[in-house]
Amino acid sequence: MDSSGDEVAAGAGAGAAGTKKKPPVAAKGKAAGKGKAAGSKASASAKESSLLKQKSPAEFFAENKNIAGFDNPGKSLYTTMRELVENALDSAESISELPDIEITIEEITKSKFNTMIGLVDRERVDEALYDDFESEKAREKRLAKEARFQETQAKNAALGKKVKEAPAVRGKGRGEAAFFKVTCKDNGRGMPHDDIPNMLGRVLSGTKYGLRQTRGKFGLGAKMALIWSKMSTGLPIEIRSSMKGQTYVSFCRLDIDIHKNVPHVHLHEKRENKTHWHGAEIQVIIEGNWTTHRSKILHYMRQMAVITPYAQFLFRFLSDAADKSLTIKFARRTDVMPPVPLQTKHHPSAVDLLLIKRLIAETTKQNLLQFLQHEFVNISKSHAERLIGEMGPDFSPKMTVKSLTSQQLVRIHQLFRQAKFDDPSGNCLSPAGEYNLRLGIIKELHPDMVATHASSPQVFEGHPFIVEAGISIGGKDVKQGINVFRFANRIPLLFEQGADVITRTAAKRINWNSYKINQHQDKIGVFVSIVSTKIPFKGTGKEYIGDDITEISSAVKSALKQCCLQLKSKIVKKLQARERQDRKRNLNRYIPDVARAIMETLVEVADESPPKRPRYDKEDEELLEKINSQEVTEMTFKDCLTQHVEQVDYEMALDYAMQSGVSEEPREAIYLSSLEGSYKFVDFQSPVFVFRFIP
Numbered sequence: 001m002d003s004s005g006d007e008v009a010a011g012a013g014a015g016a017a018g019t020k021k022k023p024p025v026a027a028k029g030k031a032a033g034k035g036k037a038a039g040s041k042a043s044a045s046a047k048e049s050s051l052l053k054q055k056s057p058a059e060f061f062a063e064n065k066n067i068a069g070f071d072n073p074g075k076s077l078y079t080t081m082r083e084l085v086e087n088a089l090d091s092a093e094s095i096s097e098l099p100d101i102e103i104t105i106e107e108i109t110k111s112k113f114n115t116m117i118g119l120v121d122r123e124r125v126d127e128a129l130y131d132d133f134e135s136e137k138a139r140e141k142r143l144a145k146e147a148r149f150q151e152t153q154a155k156n157a158a159l160g161k162k163v164k165e166a167p168a169v170r171g172k173g174r175g176e177a178a179f180f181k182v183t184c185k186d187n188g189r190g191m192p193h194d195d196i197p198n199m200l201g202r203v204l205s206g207t208k209y210g211l212r213q214t215r216g217k218f219g220l221g222a223k224m225a226l227i228w229s230k231m232s233t234g235l236p237i238e239i240r241s242s243m244k245g246q247t248y249v250s251f252c253r254l255d256i257d258i259h260k261n262v263p264h265v266h267l268h269e270k271r272e273n274k275t276h277w278h279g280a281e282i283q284v285i286i287e288g289n290w291t292t293h294r295s296k297i298l299h300y301m302r303q304m305a306v307i308t309p310y311a312q313f314l315f316r317f318l319s320d321a322a323d324k325s326l327t328i329k330f331a332r333r334t335d336v337m338p339p340v341p342l343q344t345k346h347h348p349s350a351v352d353l354l355l356i357k358r359l360i361a362e363t364t365k366q367n368l369l370q371f372l373q374h375e376f377v378n379i380s381k382s383h384a385e386r387l388i389g390e391m392g393p394d395f396s397p398k399m400t401v402k403s404l405t406s407q408q409l410v411r412i413h414q415l416f417r418q419a420k421f422d423d424p425s426g427n428c429l430s431p432a433g434e435y436n437l438r439l440g441i442i443k444e445l446h447p448d449m450v451a452t453h454a455s456s457p458q459v460f461e462g463h464p465f466i467v468e469a470g471i472s473i474g475g476k477d478v479k480q481g482i483n484v485f486r487f488a489n490r491i492p493l494l495f496e497q498g499a500d501v502i503t504r505t506a507a508k509r510i511n512w513n514s515y516k517i518n519q520h521q522d523k524i525g526v527f528v529s530i531v532s533t534k535i536p537f538k539g540t541g542k543e544y545i546g547d548d549i550t551e552i553s554s555a556v557k558s559a560l561k562q563c564c565l566q567l568k569s570k571i572v573k574k575l576q577a578r579e580r581q582d583r584k585r586n587l588n589r590y591i592p593d594v595a596r597a598i599m600e601t602l603v604e605v606a607d608e609s610p611p612k613r614p615r616y617d618k619e620d621e622e623l624l625e626k627i628n629s630q631e632v633t634e635m636t637f638k639d640c641l642t643q644h645v646e647q648v649d650y651e652m653a654l655d656y657a658m659q660s661g662v663s664e665e666p667r668e669a670i671y672l673s674s675l676e677g678s679y680k681f682v683d684f685q686s687p688v689f690v691f692r693f694i695p
């Protein structure tokens with residue numbers, strides 16, 4: 001394509017020069033020759049820039065891999081791992097199997113990698129050719145600098161001053177590439193033998209395009225891992241897969257023809273399935289950077305375990321350097337999975353003209369009435385009849401839906417936009433559940449207090465969504481201030497935190513002070529999980545949800561406020577209890593001094609003979625006698641005062657309980673969630689706990 005482009009451009013350039021006026025003879029020569037060459041170059045480049053070219057989706061994403069989360073080798077390692085894990089979870093959940101997932105990242109040294117691709121290692125011959133080459137002069141300069149640094153450090157040490165750490169010697173150059181074999185094995189649905197090449201070797205192909213809550217959506221993730229492997233190592237991807245009850249395991253080794261966006265299959269065969277295994281195992285060898293993205297990868301795994309406590313993960317990092325290797329098992333903490341999300345239909349308010357045309361082309365329904373009634377949610381038969389009546393005399397319930405003209409489609413579309421429809425119910429969604437969220441928060445942060453809240457289903461652009469939130473206070477390893485944990489369709493989101501609707505809402509739209517929470521000093525954990533048939537991610541990398549959808553931001557705010565309200569009443573009670581304790585402690589502290597002072601005064605009065613003042617009454621007389629006879633001592637006063645402080649504390653506590661309403665404290669509202677649907681458990685919910693009863 002490029003060479004033919006050049007030819008066209010060159011021809012056109014020559015032609016253009018030919019039409020120009022001849023330059024004067026004197027001006028002929030070098031300058032004229034140069035001008036002519038520059039002119040034809042400019043014209044060739046103008047022609048080339050207006051040349052029509054096409055790109056395949058695979059080429060587009062290869063050139064713009066950052067929009068899919070493949071910004072650099074480290075991030076690509078992270079994204080590859082997460083795309084495979086999310087596919088594995090989607091797959092196991094789709095057949096209601098408790099997910100059991102093994103992820104292995106194996107570091108491959110350069111020489112191992114070279115052996116793998118049959119490339120013989122070669123020593124450097126011409127050192128100066130390399131980017132990290134250091135000339136003799138530069139080396140001397142560096143060594144002198146290092147010596148000076150050490151001298152200063154020695155002096156500082158002798159003077160007892162703080163000794164700085166030696167600055168890391170950063171080699172010049174881009175450094176060696178590091179390679180990793182990433183393998184993810186699951187116990188999910190597996191893939192049909194014949195579909196494997198297209199599922200994993202054709203960009204924008206997948207089984208998750210429908211209206212259903214899934215982690216995957218774009219039909220891109222696994223293919224991006226393959227494109228990155230093709231770009232960085234040139235190695236193909238390997239897939240093993242078997243579906244339930246299948247007697248064989250499909251094995252497929254393939255790469256992708258980037259220009260045509262088609263799979264290029266190296267080997268595709270059926271192998272024996274001795275263990276009756278079902279699931280998929282995908283292996284890809286890519287360039288990566290473990291050092292820079294280790295903590296993000298481990299964070300991701302930890303948070304995935306939090307939001308998916310019914311899954312078991314075995315994560316392994318293998319390296320030739322034994323101290324770098326690690327194995328972490330995230331054990332399953334509950335056997336109860338949220339219900340499988342259901343496929344739903346489009347909401348009439350959320351369809352565009354193109355979609356209406358597509359639905360008509362795909363529908364099996366014959367007439368307009370059936371089409372409206374069956375291809376959309378929230379249109380009953382009578383509602384459909386009323387809508388058809390409203391469309392005008394050109395429309396009738398019995399008219400063949402496939403015969404609708406373009407104008408008639410526009411009419412339907414206009415009516416859909418203006419008419420009132422009930423909101424979608426959200427029954428098709430599968431939120432993590434307050435129980436799971438609470439379990440996760442407690443496991444992750446070990447907080448002093450926690451509150452959770454689940455919103456009722458809400459809607460944006462015709463898509464139902466549910467927000468679940470949890471706020472914790474205190475805990476170990478939690479830093480002061482707001483610590484945000486974000487989840488969308490049960491995927492942890494770790495990048496682009498600042499622009500995300502959850503972070504922004506927590507930081508800017510909650511008046512923490514009014515709930516007795518100190519935004520800067522308290523250790524606050526903010527957990528928000530959003531599920532929907534469509535998560536409006538910014539970018540195909542699924543890294544954050546923008547702050548521009550009012551319905552979502554106000555639902556997040558309201559869920560967080562509900563949690564704050566629960567926490568406030570707990571915090572107030574805690575503060576009052578602490579105040580009471582402080583008061584009691586203070587009073588008790590003065591008891592010895594007060595007892596001594598009373599005793600001394602009374603001893604003095606008792607010693608007086610004859611008394612200066614007449615004694616008040618018999619009681620006083622008796623007391624003084626008891627003082628004299630040591631029947632009443634300093635100890636007696638101490639005991640009496642201590643008893644009194646106890647009594648007052650008890651009465652005040654009772655008083656407080658009466659004032660704040662006894663009903664508020666020990667009684668908490670508990671209610672049962674609906675028994676409808678396929679739930680195999682019952683959640684008892686209260687503002688302070690969720691108790692799951694599994695019959």
Ligand SMILES: Nc1ncnc2c1ncn2[C@@H]1O[C@H](COP(=O)(O)OP(=O)(O)OP(=O)(O)O)[C@@H](O)[C@H]1O
Pocket residue numbers: 083087088091186188189190191199200205206207208215216217218219220221222223224279280281
């Ligand atoms: N582990 C797996 N088990 C079963 N099927 C899988 C597995 N991994 C991928 N697939 C199939 O391959 C398809 C393509 O996967 P890919 O990761 O490219 O896209 P996706 O998951 O559909 O969407 P997204 O790009 O948003 O992640 C999936 O839709 C699924 O049908």
